[in-house]
Amino acid sequence: MSGSDGGYAFLPYAHQLIEADDVAAVAEVLRSAFLTTGPVLPRFETAFATAVGARHAVACSSGTAALHLAVMALDLGPGDLAIVPSMTFLATANAVRFVGAEVVFADVDPDSGLITPETTAAALARASGGRVKAVMPVHLGGTAADLAAIGALLERRGISVVEDACHALGATAAGTRIGDCTHSTMATFSTHPAKAITTGEGGMVTLNDSALAARLARLRSHGMDYDPQHWQMPERGAEAGLEAPWYYEMAEIGCNYRLTDIACALGLSQLGKLQRFLARRSELAAVYDRLIAPLAPHVRPPVSVPGTQSGWHLYSVRIDFDALGTTRSLVMRRLRKRGIGTQVHYIPVHTQPYYRRRYGALALPGAEIYYRRTLSLPLFAAMAEGDVERVVAALAETLEAR
Numbered sequence: 001m002s003g004s005d006g007g008y009a010f011l012p013y014a015h016q017l018i019e020a021d022d023v024a025a026v027a028e029v030l031r032s033a034f035l036t037t038g039p040v041l042p043r044f045e046t047a048f049a050t051a052v053g054a055r056h057a058v059a060c061s062s063g064t065a066a067l068h069l070a071v072m073a074l075d076l077g078p079g080d081l082a083i084v085p086s087m088t089f090l091a092t093a094n095a096v097r098f099v100g101a102e103v104v105f106a107d108v109d110p111d112s113g114l115i116t117p118e119t120t121a122a123a124l125a126r127a128s129g130g131r132v133k134a135v136m137p138v139h140l141g142g143t144a145a146d147l148a149a150i151g152a153l154l155e156r157r158g159i160s161v162v163e164d165a166c167h168a169l170g171a172t173a174a175g176t177r178i179g180d181c182t183h184s185t186m187a188t189f190s191t192h193p194a195k196a197i198t199t200g201e202g203g204m205v206t207l208n209d210s211a212l213a214a215r216l217a218r219l220r221s222h223g224m225d226y227d228p229q230h231w232q233m234p235e236r237g238a239e240a241g242l243e244a245p246w247y248y249e250m251a252e253i254g255c256n257y258r259l260t261d262i263a264c265a266l267g268l269s270q271l272g273k274l275q276r277f278l279a280r281r282s283e284l285a286a287v288y289d290r291l292i293a294p295l296a297p298h299v300r301p302p303v304s305v306p307g308t309q310s311g312w313h314l315y316s317v318r319i320d321f322d323a324l325g326t327t328r329s330l331v332m333r334r335l336r337k338r339g340i341g342t343q344v345h346y347i348p349v350h351t352q353p354y355y356r357r358r359y360g361a362l363a364l365p366g367a368e369i370y371y372r373r374t375l376s377l378p379l380f381a382a383m384a385e386g387d388v389e390r391v392v393a394a395l396a397e398t399l400e401a402r
Contacts, residue, residue, distance in 0.1 A: 008387065012341040014194035017277065017382040018266075025269040029261050036260040044264035045204075047271050052169070052179030052187070054206035056213035059264060060220045063166040063190025065257040066203035067095035067136075069216050070162045070186045072254075074134055076101040082134040083123045085115035086348040086367040092136055092164045093349045104132065105350040105362055110369035111318065112303040113140045117149040119366065124153075134160045139168035139178060141302060141345065141376075142311030147183035148174055166190035169197065170278040171311035178311070179206045186212070191263075194380075196277055196311055197270035199263035223254030277381040281312035287385050288315050288377065291392040298324050299399070314345055315379040321372070324399055328375060334398045340391055343376045 029040060041059060049057035060066050076082060080101040084093045087108045096103045106115050106123035115137050124132060135154060137145040151161055161184035165171075169189055171178040179187045189195075191202035205216055218225050226248045228234055237247035270277075289301045300318045302310075321328050332342050348367040349355060377391050 010339045010341065011378045011387055013343045013376050013378050015380045015382060016193040016198045022266055022269045025265040026262055029265040034261050036258060038261040040261040040264040040268065041259065044268045047268055048204055049206060051271060051274060052206050053177045054180050055208040056210065058205045058213055058216040059259040060203045060257040061259055062201050063188060063192065063203040064091040064095065066188035066205045067091055067164065068098050069219050069257060070188055070205055071095050071099050072219050073212055073216050074160050076133055079131055080133040081127050081130045082136055083120060083132060084136045085138050086350040086364050087113045087140060087346060087370055088138040088164060088349060089346055090349060092138060105364060107364040107366040108370060110366040112143065112305060113370040114143065114145045117146060117153050120150050120153055132159055134162050136162045136164055138164040139171060141314035141316050142167045142171050143305050144168060144171050144173035144178055144308045151183040160185040163187035167313035168311045169195065170274055172309040174307050181206060181208050191267055195313060197267060197274055199259065199267035202259050202263050202267060219254040220257040221254060222256060223250045223252045224248045225251060278311065280381045281379060284379060284383055284388055285312050285315055287388045291388065292317060295396060312379060314376045316345060316374050316376045318373040319375055331398055335394055338394045340394055341378060344374060345376050347371060
């Protein structure tokens, strides 16, 4: 990969770091009896739960699947509402629609892009008269939303909190680990290659409720239940007084969201390196902060939220393109010509045609302001300090040459 002074012909905004022991772990499963639904799955789930401080972790095929399973397990459906910040990936809102519930979009802080207690309260007010069943805070870029304050706002309302923590594995807030569910019912994670660790594609739901964890595990595999204690027609599962070993029941419909043992082996190997990966991302972010400081006031680093430690999934700068007399599109194209990839996280979901048709045009100024200024620069564990220097130098020269 990259040397001490960089070395990428093209530097993407994100990239996985796969090492020899990861390959060996996958190869071991490929030579084993089980490629899926085998013994590596529970080992990965147990290790993941331990890493975030939760009692349970349920692995699945993607971060989107994790979100879908979470809202299914909460019995969201037609007539229910869920509050979702507009500054997120499509999947957070789409999971609500998958089950027939409706989305109430919340605005975000214009500098951090995070949902706040105030924007949550405003969304609740707009949903007045509706049955709000869940709030789904997003820890954008790896920085945690204020779960404690949002949870206090929802106290005694009977509203569940489902964290979209797909960016935030390894992050902390107010002394708690994101994913330990101190202030939420469930937290959902992604193990896509752009994230802190990868399984190729994959997701995880963490929680502290044993019955809910068991239900999630059933829902990820078509709703099949092999436990006789749950059967509604146990007589069908018996032959000559013996339980039939093949018998199962489906009391509710589920999905095929299983994660293979191949993927779990990679995830388990990667999870062992999580702290090293996080430390490297944090070091690189600190270099970015130092080098970008001279570009103020028109270029600013990501907001640092007091009391939190970011998981540094993204390094998203805020650029005043208007004041600089340029456009984001032009800057991105010029950086790409210099071998540097960038991305925009995200287009406010409430502006997407599907949601505009369903809910009309919404005024969420915080999301619009954040969107106009944000640009994600390359950040991943395999980068060297020289790569960061190269990015910032190219950005400065591109903005000066406007």
